[in-house]
Amino acid sequence: xxxxxxxxxxxxxxxxPTDEELITGILFQKVxxxxxxxxxxxxxxxxxxxxxxxxxxxxxxxxENCSLYCNTKKEGDTTKKxxxxxxxxxxSKKRNSRTSGCGRWSSHTGPKTxxxxxxxxxxxxxRMLSFKSLKKTTEAVNGDDDLGHWIMHExxxxxxxxxxxxxxxxxxxxxxxxxxxxxxxxVAVGNNGGCGDEIRVS
Numbered sequence: 001x002x003x004x005x006x007x008x009x010x011x012x013x014x015x016x017p018t019d020e021e022l023i024t025g026i027l028f029q030k031v032x033x034x035x036x037x038x039x040x041x042x043x044x045x046x047x048x049x050x051x052x053x054x055x056x057x058x059x060x061x062x063x064e065n066c067s068l069y070c071n072t073k074k075e076g077d078t079t080k081k082x083x084x085x086x087x088x089x090x091x092s093k094k095r096n097s098r099t100s101g102c103g104r105w106s107s108h109t110g111p112k113t114x115x116x117x118x119x120x121x122x123x124x125x126x127r128m129l130s131f132k133s134l135k136k137t138t139e140a141v142n143g144d145d146d147l148g149h150w151i152m153h154e155x156x157x158x159x160x161x162x163x164x165x166x167x168x169x170x171x172x173x174x175x176x177x178x179x180x181x182x183x184x185x186x187v188a189v190g191n192n193g194g195c196g197d198e199i200r201v202s
Contacts, residue, residue, distance in 0.1 A: 015040060015071055015084075019114045022084075022155050023124035027175040030086060031157065031165050046087040046176060052101025053131050053150045053178055057083065082179040088172050089156075103133040105152055113158075122159030129154060149181040 015038070017025065029036055042060050045051050060083050071082045089098070098105035107129045114124040131150035155175040157165065165171055 041084050043086045047098045079182050080179050085176045105129040105131050123161040125156050125158045127154045151179045153177040
């Protein structure tokens with residue numbers, strides 16, 4: 001069913017759901033064991049020794065599945081490429097800090113409450129985190145700029161939605177939107193060191 005839905009997606013489709021839709025239409029459905037309405041959500045380990053964000057991206061963005069899993073937006077000279085991933089948060093990890101590969105996802109503000117638009121009930125929380133490398137890696141040494149700037153929005157069930165699922169096996173499941181932000185580099189092109197044109201490369 002998922003493949004059929006994907007094949008029928010019209011040209012120009014952009015997966016850009018609201019916070020409420022991510023909670024009710026994706027995360028809640030997955031925790032309850034219901035089929036997802038779209039198969040463009042990857043399931044990966046995000047919090048572990050081998051889960052640096054660029055590794056997660058390279059696993060998902062393999063060329064064949066890029067159009068299915070990746071959402072790319074252009075804002076000025078910045079390109080934002082996002083993927084949505086379902087993962088579990090280990091019980092040993094703090095809610096405001098996540099170890100991941102050679103670094104850590106850290107939140108700098110408190111969680112945002114997500115309300116149901118009809119009932120007004122609290123149904124989820126959204127945490128915004130940024131990734132910071134804690135040690136040098138081969139990738140970082142060879143070109144830290146190419147790794148980009150990483151932002152993650154982590155969605156978890158709360159309030160009435162959490163009460164409804166009860167003690168299910170997937171109650172530690174979260175939905176994450178990981179975004180890689182890269183800026184174009186301006187390179188001067190000239191002859192013999194003289195003035196010339198400028199080109200932009202991503």
